Amino acid sequence: MGAAELSIDLTAIVANWRALDALTASHVATAAVVKADAYGLGAAEVAGALARAGARSFFVALAGEGAAVRRAVGREAEVFVFAGHMANDASTLRDNALIPLLNSPEQWQCHQADLPGHAFGIQLDTGMNRLGMEAADWAGLRDHILRGKPSLVMSHLASADAPDDPLNAAQLAEFHAQTDGLNLRRSLAATGGVLLGRDYHFDLCRPGIGLYGGLPFGDARPVLRLSLPVVQVREVRPGEIVGYSGTWEAARPSRIATLAAGYADGLIRAMSGKALVWAGDIACPLVGRVSMDLMAVDVTDLDKVPEAFDILGPHQSVDDLAAAAGTIGYEILTSLGGRYNRVYIGG
Numbered sequence: 251m252g253a254a255e256l257s258i259d260l261t262a263i264v265a266n267w268r269a270l271d272a273l274t275a276s277h278v279a280t281a282a283v284v285k286a287d288a289y290g291l292g293a294a295e296v297a298g299a300l301a302r303a304g305a306r307s308f309f310v311a312l313a314g315e316g317a318a319v320r321r322a323v324g325r326e327a328e329v330f331v332f333a334g335h336m337a338n339d340a341s342t343l344r345d346n347a348l349i350p351l352l353n354s355p356e357q358w359q360c361h362q363a364d365l366p367g368h369a370f371g372i373q374l375d376t377g378m379n380r381l382g383m384e385a386a387d388w389a390g391l392r393d394h395i396l397r398g399k400p401s402l403v404m405s406h407l408a409s410a411d412a413p414d415d416p417l418n419a420a421q422l423a424e425f426h427a428q429t430d431g432l433n434l435r436r437s438l439a440a441t442g443g444v445l446l447g448r449d450y451h452f453d454l455c456r457p458g459i460g461l462y463g464g465l466p467f468g469d470a471r472p473v474l475r476l477s478l479p480v481v482q483v484r485e486v487r488p489g490e491i492v493g494y495s496g497t498w499e500a501a502r503p504s505r506i507a508t509l510a511a512g513y514a515d516g517l518i519r520a521m522s523g524k525a526l527v528w529a530g531d532i533a534c535p536l537v538g539r540v541s542m543d544l545m546a547v548d549v550t551d552l553d554k555v556p557e558a559f560d561i562l563g564p565h566q567s568v569d570d571l572a573a574a575a576g577t578i579g580y581e582i583l584t585s586l587g588g589r590y591n592r593v594y595i596g597g
């Protein structure tokens with residue numbers, strides 16, 4: 251037995267995309283956000299499966315991520331770039347027919363100079379103050395930009411995972427104020443925005459995390475199973491320690507299994523002593539420090555030690571594991587390392 255096995259259920263990703271699409275009215279399209287290698291799960295595989303299922307619009311963060319997605323989705327689909335048109339992006343945007351979402355007057359000028367006539371969209375800031383044109387810049391350039399026929403005008407919500415946050419309604423009102431009456435194709439909602447309801451949907455929704463089974467889409471189908479093989483099992487006497495710095499000490503005669511994955515695989519050190527791994531339906535606690543390639547588990551209470559333990563699966567979601575480590579599901583997903591034996595199911 252070698253590397254840990256990460257199985258990625260493309261059928262579940264497609265089902266989650268359809269379920270999110272079903273929450274919107276029939277005239278609203280649903281895109282797929284596949285930035286950061288589809289949140290670490292493989293942009294080519296994920297985007298290809300979604301394109302075959304009927305997705306027609308995709309989003310990446312950087313132009314450099316667009317080539318792999320373009321290859322996977324074919325010539326017809328739209329591929330948008332959140333970071334817009336940055337220095338030296340022109341040939342990548344052109345060669346892969348990517349649509350930059352221009353974020354500033356400087357990007358608009360750069361795009362006009364370097365790729366006149368090439369499709370573009372506009373990202374507006376409506377209060378998050380991260381990316382997007384300021385209202386005053388948009389007001390000044392708007393008529394000029396509209397003559398270039400933007401493919402999409404979008405903005406992003408800062409607190410869509412918190413439905414009661416008044417910032418949601420404030421950003422919605424600001425987006426209306428900036429875009430109403432202009433006959434534009436519009437997009438505001440990521441996963442959280444889809445769940446906020448139809449006022450937030452406009453023409454195109456762009457979920458990411460919900461496709462991959464993560465919160466705030468609580469009804470998502472689980473997508474991942476991560477199974478860690480046992481390298482070695484040993485008996486430990488009371489008073490003996492396990493792992494770096496001896497942070498765990500046996501209080502009883504214990505049986506310890508050492509598993510073949512660690513923080514170099516994205517199973518971050520903050521999980522030490524907090525996360526569980528599963529032998530079928532039985533949970534076993536991690537003990538001692540997670541190290542680079544290994545972690546230790548107390549298996550004393552098992553009748554039989556299996557060949558491998560699940561750290562992600564039906565009993566422990568990405569969000570459960572994130573909570574144990576004091577972070578969010580997005581970070582656990584995008585940290586999953588390159589050493590796993592990756593197995594794609596369905597799609």
Ligand SMILES: *Cc1c(COP(=O)(O)O)cnc(C)c1O
Pocket residue numbers: 283285332405406439440441442456457458459460
């Ligand atoms: C990452 C991102 C999304 C997708 O967000 P999720 O919360 O993963 O659904 C949508 N829009 C923008 C601008 C983003 O940066």
